[in-house]
Amino acid sequence: MSASHVIDVRNLRTHFHTEKGRVTAVDDVSFHVDxxxxxxxxxxxxxxxxxxxxxxxxxxxxxxxxxxxxxxxGGENLLTLGEDRLSRIRGKDISMIFxxxxxxxxPLYTVGDQIIEALQxxxxxxxxxxxEAALKVVSATGIPSPEKRLKEYPHELSGGMRQxxxxxxxxxxxxxxLIADEPTTALDVTTQAQILDLIIQMxxxxxxxxxxxxxxxxxxxxxxxxxxxxxxxxxxxDSTVESLFEAPLHPYTKGLMQAMPTIESDPQADLYTIxxxxxxxxxxxxxxxxAARCPFSTEKCVAQPPTLDVATKGHKVRxxxxxxxxxxxxxxxxxxxxxx
Amino acid sequence: MTDxxxxxxxxxxTKNRLKQEQRSLAIxxxxxxxxxxxxxxxxxxxxxxxxxGPLISPHEPLDINPIDRLKPPSLEHWMGxxxxxxxxxxxxxxxxxxxxxxxFSVAMLSSVIGVAIGLYSAYFKPLDHLLMRxxxxxxxxxxxxxxxxxxxxxxxxxxxxxxxxxxxxTPLIARVVRSNALVVKEQPYIEALHALGASRTRIxxxxxxxxxxxxxxxxxxxxxxxxxxxxxxxxxxxxxxxxPHPSLGNILYDGKNVITSAWWxxxxxxxxxxxxxxxxxxxxxxxxxxLDPHTHKAVSKR
Numbered sequence: 001m002s003a004s005h006v007i008d009v010r011n012l013r014t015h016f017h018t019e020k021g022r023v024t025a026v027d028d029v030s031f032h033v034d035x036x037x038x039x040x041x042x043x044x045x046x047x048x049x050x051x052x053x054x055x056x057x058x059x060x061x062x063x064x065x066x067x068x069x070x071x072x073x074g075g076e077n078l079l080t081l082g083e084d085r086l087s088r089i090r091g092k093d094i095s096m097i098f099x100x101x102x103x104x105x106x107p108l109y110t111v112g113d114q115i116i117e118a119l120q121x122x123x124x125x126x127x128x129x130x131x132e133a134a135l136k137v138v139s140a141t142g143i144p145s146p147e148k149r150l151k152e153y154p155h156e157l158s159g160g161m162r163q164x165x166x167x168x169x170x171x172x173x174x175x176x177x178l179i180a181d182e183p184t185t186a187l188d189v190t191t192q193a194q195i196l197d198l199i200i201q202m203x204x205x206x207x208x209x210x211x212x213x214x215x216x217x218x219x220x221x222x223x224x225x226x227x228x229x230x231x232x233x234x235x236x237x238d239s240t241v242e243s244l245f246e247a248p249l250h251p252y253t254k255g256l257m258q259a260m261p262t263i264e265s266d267p268q269a270d271l272y273t274i275x276x277x278x279x280x281x282x283x284x285x286x287x288x289x290x291a292a293r294c295p296f297s298t299e300k301c302v303a304q305p306p307t308l309d310v311a312t313k314g315h316k317v318r319x320x321x322x323x324x325x326x327x328x329x330x331x332x333x334x335x336x337x338x339x340x
Numbered sequence: 341m342t343d344x345x346x347x348x349x350x351x352x353x354t355k356n357r358l359k360q361e362q363r364s365l366a367i368x369x370x371x372x373x374x375x376x377x378x379x380x381x382x383x384x385x386x387x388x389x390x391x392x393g394p395l396i397s398p399h400e401p402l403d404i405n406p407i408d409r410l411k412p413p414s415l416e417h418w419m420g421x422x423x424x425x426x427x428x429x430x431x432x433x434x435x436x437x438x439x440x441x442x443x444f445s446v447a448m449l450s451s452v453i454g455v456a457i458g459l460y461s462a463y464f465k466p467l468d469h470l471l472m473r474x475x476x477x478x479x480x481x482x483x484x485x486x487x488x489x490x491x492x493x494x495x496x497x498x499x500x501x502x503x504x505x506x507x508x509x510t511p512l513i514a515r516v517v518r519s520n521a522l523v524v525k526e527q528p529y530i531e532a533l534h535a536l537g538a539s540r541t542r543i544x545x546x547x548x549x550x551x552x553x554x555x556x557x558x559x560x561x562x563x564x565x566x567x568x569x570x571x572x573x574x575x576x577x578x579x580x581x582x583x584p585h586p587s588l589g590n591i592l593y594d595g596k597n598v599i600t601s602a603w604w605x606x607x608x609x610x611x612x613x614x615x616x617x618x619x620x621x622x623x624x625x626x627x628x629x630x631l632d633p634h635t636h637k638a639v640s641k642r
Binding site for chain 1 (some may be wrong): 465527528529531532533534535536537538539542546547550551
């Protein structure tokens with residue numbers, strides 16, 4: 001739509017060819033990220049959030065993957081670009097940080113060498129200039145005595161420090177979009193808070209868009225501007241973070257919120273769970289994908305897939321009955337399933 | 341404030357000391373590995389003998405002296421003489437030189453080619469099918485037979501022997517490198533490098549290759565040993581190093597007819613082959629234990 005979007009994903013579909021036939025891991029996903037904005041992508045394992053990010057980076061094996069739709073970045077559709085052009089965009093304009101810091105750095109080189117390499121992969125930079133840039137960006141991540149750290153090998157650093165190095169590596173070319181794939185999942189809570197602060201600060205320093213993939217609602221509330229909730233390959237709710245936490249519209253999002261214990265919860269009571277389990281991707285329901293587990297599902301839900309409708313300004317939801325549920329006029333037809 | 345530079349020099353000294361300690365630890369670990377030390381010792385001794393041995397004997401490897409035919413070991417001829425009266429000691433020394441040269445060249449050349457084949461076939465799927473079927477074919481074919489036919493066509497020269505052995509033993513290296521590279525290729529840091537926009541050449545040579553080096557060294561040392569044996573076999577069959585030039589296989593061949601009357605013509609070159617190959621094999625085993633701490637040692641400690 002407008003030119004201010006850093007990236008615009010439109011009706012993205014990703015199909016894998018597997019032994020069991022064609023599996024659609026991402027089905028009709030659309031979202032956009034603006035400059036200086038963090039979009040949270042939330043969902044449980046296997047809902048397609050990582051596949052979406054790998055589709056943006058075009059890191060999936062092209063032999064077994066088909067794409068439909070568009071990923072518009074800087075006026076170009078990433079899905080149609082050749083490998084040469086893509087490798088110039090990767091790392092320079094779009095960077096990525098990963099969850100597993102232990103294995104995401106090559107154990108054979110010092111971290112300084114690896115940051116310098118990230119720079120030298122994009123254009124001829126003298127080693128000295130690259131080393132200076134590396135030192136600058138590592139200092140910006142707040143690592144104590146950065147000169148010393150640059151000469152160390154990945155195994156000599158702690159998980160939090162390695163994640164800072166990964167962030168420095170991703171940011172050294174000053175990208176316009178950063179994709180963070182569960183960057184804090186492997187870290188303890190204190191370090192997590194520091195890394196989150198760092199990402200927020202870097203976002204505004206570099207004026208870049210961030211796609212933050214996580215399954216932690218608490219993290220989302222803390223750092224994101226907007227949120228896309230995914231379920232089984234689809235975006236089911238897309239909203240500003242305030243609107244989502246104030247009034248979640250989709251029954252699945254409501255379930256997620258209820259499942260989070262709060263400080264007022266009764267410690268004796270069982271935690272809330274969403275009953276049932278996620279259907280297999282090779283056997284996707286015909287109607288609403290959440291219908292079998294939804295306490296409000298009706299015949300219409302089972303028969304017809306709902307569309308992603310605008311509920312209020314900046315809040316979209318994929319549910320036939322969101323209005324009724326919000327009013328409280330929908331009855332829990334499927335209440336039996338919830339109890340047992 | 342005067343403490344600051346003092347502190348930093350202290351830090352530097354400590355760092356240097358730590359580095360030295362680390363180095364001496366690595367040496368200690370190598371020395372504790374008895375296999376590697378024995379193998380390395382044997383290999384070094386044989387190399388020195390081959391290099392310096394001929395210098396202390398007055399004889400030349402091609403000097404014929406019909407009067408002194410088939411003489412047993414004596415002070416004049418330390419390992420006796422052969423059926424043309426040539427000094428066996430000098431011939432064994434030169435033969436060892438030739439064997440070591442061939443072993444080294446074959447190990448180097450087949451490593452270079454094997455690494456390239458292994459890395460690229462691990463990285464590019466379509467290439468993998470093509471290259472690995474070719475390697476399968478080469479490995480299914482008996483090495484000696486292939487070598488004999490190639491040399492029969494192109495003529496028996498040292499160069500041709502080396503090239504043939506490279507063709508025969510490159511698949512061994514390529515396989516090992518490929519299987520290692522396939523594992524490394526799936527590591528998250530390789531995906532991270534893709535995400536950084538690193539080129540394929542950079543990923544293959546700077547990041548995947550160093551991770552395959554340890555098993556490459558081990559495999560190359562075995563290729564070294566095996567190609568020395570094969571060269572001796574080829575020479576014995578008359579398709580190796582051409583006749584008047586000394587090679588361990590040639591000497592064995594000459595000694596075959598007189599094995600009952602002149603044992604020295606068979607025993608000394610045979611012992612030399614055993615020495616070289618044993619040294620290389622033990623070194624290879626030791627290096628594997630040294631470089632890859634995950635493999636279990638062949639003998640458990642008691």
